[in-house]
Amino acid sequence: MAAPNENNGEVDQKLDEAIKNTHEFLGGFVAQLQADLGEEESKRKDLEEQLKSQKVEAAKELEKQLNEENSRSKNLQEELEKQRDEAIKKLEKLLKDEVSRSMDLQEQFQRQKEETNKELKEQLDKEKSRRKDLQNQLEQKIVAANQLKADLDYEKSSRKYLQKQLEKLEKQLDDEISKGKDLEDILEIQTEQNTMEKVGIIGEYEKRLRDLLKQLNGAENEFMDKEDLKKSDDKNLVKKLDEQLKKSKLENDKLKAEKQEIVARVGRRDQTIRTLKADFEKAENGLLKRCDNVKQKFKLSEKEIRRLQKELDKERAKGNDDDTAIRDDDRHDSRDSETDRVDKENFRNDSRPLKWEEAVHEADNRKIEGVTYSILKKLDLTKCFFNSNASSKEPRQIVNELPKSQQEFRKLAERRGFLYTSQVAADTYDALLREQKRQKELGIISVRRMTRR
Incomplete structure (x- = not known):
């Protein structure tokens, strides 16, 4: 038991020495810190005084610069106001000139517009007169x-x-x-x-x-x-x-x-x-x-008629198609009533039925105006007319109905790659209707009603 007590005494002694050394070190350190702090305080005071003097000088300098800046700003403002007044005067003058020029241009535009409208009206009247002359020439x-x-x-x-x-x-x-x-x-x-x-x-x-x-x-x-x-x-x-x-x-x-x-x-x-x-x-x-x-005269007349017809078609193609829908509806209604009437008569009112050769002759006797067989084939409308190459030699054939209206026909033509104008589409559609009606009245075809094409 005596050994541990001796060891504890040594530890306490060493601990006391350590504490003492620490106090001495801390005392020296604190003294050094206080000395340093004093020096720093002295430096701080010097810096504060120096800063105060610099602030005074800087304030004076800044005040001087501010005064100079205010003076320069005032001068600039006066210059700007002067320039602004001059610019406003120039802009007002330019605006007056522009307004005057605009009015002149507007008057000139109005005159040109009136002259253009007058010329266009004269050209339109001449075109109408020429179209009328062409129509009269064609009829002649x-x-x-x-x-x-x-x-x-x-x-x-x-x-x-x-x-x-x-x-x-x-x-x-x-x-x-x-x-x-x-x-x-x-x-x-x-x-x-x-x-x-x-x-x-x-x-x-x-x-x-x-x-x-x-x-x-x-x-x-x-x-x-x-x-x-x-x-x-x-x-x-x-x-x-x-x-x-x-x-x-x-x-x-x-x-x-x-x-x-x-x-x-x-x-x-x-x-x-x-x-x-x-x-x-x-x-x-x-x-x-x-x-x-x-x-020869007949051939020349046919050529002249075809030429005049082409010119008339071109002139018609240039015209407005505002009333196309109205004409189309009227044509549709008249076509339905005509179809109903013809369907009631869907045979030849003749005691003697046509033979096959007569039906072929009647079908081929008159070609459709402006429509060839290749065009009918591309439009998929060959089944709407009499087929002279049919396997069964029946003179009265069942055929399909044509499109219900000119608009449907034009849409069908566009799907098939034919970009018809409204007037050309209307003329072509009327020609197809006339030919189907003619074949109906001859009794060589009977039209099958189509619910939807």
Whole structure:
């Protein structure tokens, strides 16, 4: 137990020494700190005094600078006010000039606007007049084309009539030639008979003369008393023979005259036929020439009509389409009523139904204006009309209904790649409606109602 107490004493002694050393160190440190603090306090006071003096000097300097700055600011403000007044005056002057120029420009613009409107109105009136002239020219060309077509038909009918007349005259000529041949045969037979009679009479006369000569030579003395009587008989016989001979000559001359008359009449008929043939050939050549001229004029008229129609379509395409919807609705209503009416008649009011060949001819007789088969195919509207290439040869076919309105048709055309203007779309749609209506009234198609295309 004694050892631990000794150790504790040493520890306490060391601890006391440590505390003492610590107090000494702390005392020295505190003294040093107090000395340092005094020095710092002295320095602080010096710095405060120095700072106060610097503050006074800085304040004076700042006050001086402030005064200078205020003076400069005042001068600047005066300068700015002066410049502002000058700028305001300049701006007011510029504004007045700009207002004046603006008014001049506005007046000039108004004048130009009025002049432009006047020119546009004049151009519009001229364009309307030109369109009207084009329409009149087109109608005149159509009338002229129809007249040329009528003239062509008349020339064709005249040619057929002349052909029939020529055939009739040729037949009459053949009949006259046949009659002339019969008369020639009769004349030859009569001439032969007259010749035979004449030869017989002359032979009998010669025979009687020879007999008389023999009688006179052989029995001159014997019949002396009867000579006067025989001479008288011979004279009478010679007289009769002469009369018969003259009569035969007259008949022969009459037959010759009749033959010559027949020959002359046949010649005249030949000349008449030749003249008629020449006249017919001349008329035929003239008719063919006139037909060619009419065809040429008709072709030129068709070209002119197509050109005028294109120009009219272009002019129509330039026009406004404000009333398109109204026209479309009216067209739609009229089309529905017309479709209802035609559907009630959806057959040909004829006791005799059309044959297949007649239906094909009627369907192909008139093409749709401005629409070809390729366009119908691209629009997928071929099933809306008569199909002449159908497998079943039924003259009355069931076809699809056309779009309900011009707007639907235009939308369909746009989907198929056709960018029609409103006027062209309306004209094309009307042409399709007319053709379907025509085929309905002919009885070669029946339209199937479509609820939705």
